[in-house]
Amino acid sequence: MVAPPVATTPSGNLQSSESLAKEQEDEVDEEVVNDMFGGKDHVSIIFMGHVDAGKSTMGGNILYLTGSVDKRTVEKYEREAKDAGRQGWYLSWVMDTNKEERNDGKTIEVGKAYFETDKRRYTILDAPGHKMYVSEMIGGASQADVGILVISARKGEYETGFEKGGQTREHALLAKTQGVNKIIVVVNKMDDPTVDWSEERYNECTTKLGLFLKGIGYNKDDIVYMPVSGYTGAGLKDRVDPKVCPWYSGPALLEYLDNMEHLNRKINGHFMLPISGKMKDMGTVVEGKIESGHIRKNGNLLLMPNKTSVEVLTIYNETEQECDVAYSGEQVRLRLKGVEEEDLQPGYVLTSPQFPVKTVTKFEAQIAIVELKSILSNGFSCVMHLHTAIEEVKFVELKHKLEKGTNRKSKKPPAFAKKGMKIIAVLEVNELICAETYNNYPQLGRFTLRDQGTTIAIGKITKLL
The missing domain is CATH 3.40.50.300 (P-loop containing nucleotide triphosphate hydrolases)
Structure with a gap:
């Protein structure tokens, strides 16, 4: 028996020629998409x-x-x-x-x-x-x-x-x-x-x-x-x-x-769909907007952060019609096989099995404080909205204050932060969350912090720890 030829991916993982061919066939030409959907x-x-x-x-x-x-x-x-x-x-x-x-x-x-x-x-x-x-x-x-x-x-x-x-x-x-x-x-x-x-x-x-x-x-x-x-x-x-x-x-x-100019969509990016809603309907149905990549009917995905393999049985587009494939930028509902409705929640992300979304409990972020009655220091907790996830988050370390205008980092860590300041801080959540750095996937790397019913800060993830 001859082993199939092997190709190495840039990250150095071994990959069989079969899966490579499949991936290439999956790369969709945007013109093909336009042709198929009347270019709308x-x-x-x-x-x-x-x-x-x-x-x-x-x-x-x-x-x-x-x-x-x-x-x-x-x-x-x-x-x-x-x-x-x-x-x-x-x-x-x-x-x-x-x-x-x-x-x-x-x-x-x-x-x-x-x-x-x-x-x-x-x-x-x-x-x-x-x-x-x-x-x-x-x-x-x-x-x-x-x-x-x-x-x-x-x-x-x-x-x-x-x-x-x-x-x-x-x-x-x-x-x-x-x-x-x-x-x-x-x-x-x-x-x-x-x-x-x-x-x-x-x-x-x-x-x-x-x-x-x-x-x-x-x-x-x-x-x-x-x-x-x-x-x-x-x-x-x-x-x-x-x-x-x-x-x-x-x-x-x-x-x-x-x-308006066309929006640049990542049709061939790695698949990512943050789940915004779920329901039981002859199985588990989830909905959300595809932020990157595309999915075909009967495709396999990984549900993160709990690493469950699922199969997409049916895809419904925004008019509730069944379709065979859906692309980045579309609002969809997917019927999934392999996971119970109670085992997932909004904020979980459906992702490509080869290139799953990252999961962390700690990350470093650049944060701008827009509204805060008092001050905030290490140990401060509030609620974070990150894509479709809503989690309690705690400031574990304030690292730098950023100078107005130049964004130069302070050498000494600030003792506290107040309204109008920009800081770099380490935040921690209790459960694993799906996140990416802002530079890699803006949609999964920017967040809003809220406390007592007001938006207190906005931020972007700079490093996953």
Whole structure:
């Protein structure tokens, strides 16, 4: 018996020619993907903003304008909203599917909806704007490619959303830390009698916000502003009528989304999908966004951190249709064989068996403290949101303070850290978590720290220990 020829991988592991051939066949040409799917790119967008900025109404109207929800459904909701004495809210009812949210008029879970234009396929994640629900918002943002920050131009509402304690700032900050690098600021309710498409009011709303966004790290090129009315639909699909608004001649929202540059996706990267939800349905079903690589039906994956081998029995795409293969950037549900639903939780990661995601209890990170009432020193504990995982984390060592502007490391370790400081610290969690360094896989290497219901810091993992 002749041993099969052996190839060595760069990491020096031996690999049989068989598995090598299989891997090469698995490398997918992006053109092939375009050919197979009619070339439609999939983009996840998240609507963010203060509780009454009109996010759901706008989402509902987009679904209606793109024909994803028909007139009859919208009329049905319109009637129901009227009977409940809430006429103005019917479009948001299209997005807010569970009864509790409707009675509340507030979006709690991250709602998901799906629409398609001639150029692209979109999933809308509608984030709750209410203070109590920020951790759901973090989960949504970690799955989005583009953030749409909705602010209300109505007198008083913009101010409430933007001042301390308002959701506008916190959402923008969270989106940035969760890797939403492009932000579209949609100034909504421009048709309101208190605003009446006033350029002055529009400028007032955008100038202040622009300074804040620049301050948290958005470049000028990553921010786009546009005036709209989510309720009448002006500026969503068709451009705003120049008679109504002579001073804005830019694109409408959908027009802009369709013509954005393609997002660079790692179709051939090592497979990684942080699990954001799970359920029992004829077996174990998990959902999440593929952050890297692609998966075929009947493919084998490794579930980390507990190293369970699983087989993918069925793949559902964002419209609940079964498909044979799914790629980086897509929102999917997978039915798995080989693991019980109770043996996994959100924050676990499905990964390629050859190149599994790293698991650690300790890591070094660069951290910027954005909001902290007192000071923090060794032994400080708080809650960390890392991709879809939520874990308690403890500061075990503050190593360096970083100089403002140059990021030079201090020679001496700081005794404590306070608001406005940037530090390098070692953090520890109780259980193994799936993580990568920010440089290797940004989606699995950036995190948010929260304490007592506020976001206190943002960070990126620099070293796994």
